Amino acid sequence: MTNTLIFVDLATDDPAAAGDFYARVFGWENDARPHGIYHRMVPGGFFQNKDGSDSAIGNLHLGIFDAGNARPHPDPAGVEPRKLSSEGRKARIWILVGDDDDHNRILATAEELGGTILWRNHYWREFNGYNHAFADPWGNEIVLWVKAGENPAVPDDYTRE
CATH class of the missing domain: 3.10.180.10 (2,3-Dihydroxybiphenyl 1,2-Dioxygenase, domain 1)
Structure with a gap:
């Protein structure tokens, strides 16, 4: 399959706090990679087949990144913008x-x-x-x-x- 969606990332100004928020709200594993820089939320389990059994396809993960320095990026200092979007959709x-x-x-x-x-x-x-x-x-x-x-x-x- 070409062009497979593997992650969606959310911006925050506090990845550690956001990781804790999603772990408590949804019960997901908060996988800090590294702590405070990028957190991968791991829902666990697999997508289900129509009969309710587990398929071979693992659930997608949600990433949480620091808006002040979105990683990965070729420049170690990151680039603008460095703030959360607050207007519009x-x-x-x-x-x-x-x-x-x-x-x-x-x-x-x-x-x-x-x-x-x-x-x-x-x-x-x-x-x-x-x-x-x-x-x-x-x-x-x-x-x-x-x-x-x-x-x-x-x-x-x-x-x-």
Whole structure:
């Protein structure tokens, strides 16, 4: 397969704190490489086959880099810009909530650790999923995806599209 997506990186001004945030919110391994410079969040496990068994494909990782000196780069001092983007739209990261977790716990933990709830309780019929979103303390937008299943009973308080 050509041009395979392997990582998505989030910018922060404190990679160690961001690594701890994502480890606590999602239960992922915080793999500092090296600590405070770049953190690789390791969800663990494998993508599942249709029958629920593990496939040979490991889950993608999320990288967290220091906006002040984004590595790797040929110049050891890095280059501008050295600050977090604060205006306009940014990339969004979509997280499929596992059957053994709950979007309410995730949102509450994110908020407790300094995240901001952006919206919740939305059903997207096109992809048959319940969605909720928060911004991490560095402004990155995270959208939660909860499988709705066959013939979903969408709660009355959910918006729909």
